[in-house]
Amino acid sequence: MKKTIGLLAIIAVFAAPAAIADNVQGSGSQINPALKGKMVKVLGGTFVMGRTVADTPCFFYVESCDNELPAHPVTVSSFYLNSTEVTFKEFDYYTMMMGLPKVSSLDGGKVDLGRGNRPVVNVSWFDAVKYINWLNREKGWPKAYNERTGELIDAAGNPTRDVSRVIGYRLPTEAEWEYAARNRGQDIINTWGNGEPIVSGKPAANIADSQFKAFFNPEYLASRGLDPLPEGYTWEVDDGFSRLAPVGSFPPNELGLYDMSGSVWEWTNDAPRVYTEVPQVNPVGDASDSFRVMRGGSWDNGPGIHLVDRPSVTHDDIYNKGGATGFRLARSIRTSDINE
C-alpha cells in the first residue's frame, strides 16, 4: 500500500443545479437499462492542482500528505463526467449479462451494505475497467483499456497517455477528477467548502457520522484488537446513513456532480504522479506502475478527508474488501459530440 489513508485501511479490515449538464448518455439507457446518472459536461480550464488551502491538516493516520505538494498549474480539456458513481444496479446488470458472479455487498465485518442504487463497491481497479470496456462494446465504441497491462488504448488498440484518443467511457484522470470535484479548480477542501459539511442547513455528504461512531464504538473495535477512533474522526451529526447511501442522496456540487466528497472512494485512471512545480496539460499517470489513485473519501471517513487526498493501492486490490471503493465514468469530448 502506497501513500494511503491509513484510516481507510484500518476500517476496511472490518468494515473493511446542473446548469451545464448535457445528457449525452443517450442510447446508453437502452444498452444498460440500469444506467442512472447523466454525463455532465465539465468545461476545461487551468487550475492549481494539489493542496492549495493553507494550513489544511493531514488526515488522521496519514504519515504524510506531502504527495499533495507542490501545488502546481494544471490545464484540463473539457470532458464529461458522470453525475453519480456507478451503482450496484448498473454493475449487477453487467455481471448478469456476462455470466459473472455478483459482486459482494458485504463490508469487511460481513455487514450487508445494500445494493440497487447504492454505489457498487468491492471492485478492484481492473474490475472497473473491465466493466467500462464492456459498456463501450455495448455502445459500439472501442475498448478504453488493455485489461492485461492497465494501459489506456486508442481506437486502434495502441497504448496512449492522451485521453482525447480514447473514444468511449473511461475513468477520469486524477486531474480531471480534482478539477471537477473542486468546481473547476476552486480553493475548496471538500465539496461543501471549507467549513462544516452542511449545505442549506442539511448534511452535505455521506461521511463517517454519529451513526458510524455509534457502531464503531470502542468496545466493538477492542473486540477486534483495534484502537478507538481518534477524537474528532467522525462528524458529530447523523447524516442519515451509517454505511452506504443511494447515489445522489446529498446535494450536488455546482457542476451537478453528486458524492464527490464521501459516499465511496472513486478509482481514477491514474497511477500516482509525483507532483512538481512544472505546469501540466492533461497529465496522465504512468500505467506501468501497478498502483492506482482513488479520490474523495467514503462513508467510513470523517470530514477530515479532503478532495486533494490521493491514496493509492494496486490495481488488482479490492482494498481488503472493505466496501468503500467504487468509481464513476468519464469520457473525452469529441468533435462529433459538439452537436449532441
Ligand SMILES: [Ca+2]
Ligand atoms: Ca454517514
Ligand SMILES: [Ca+2]
Ligand atoms: Ca465519492
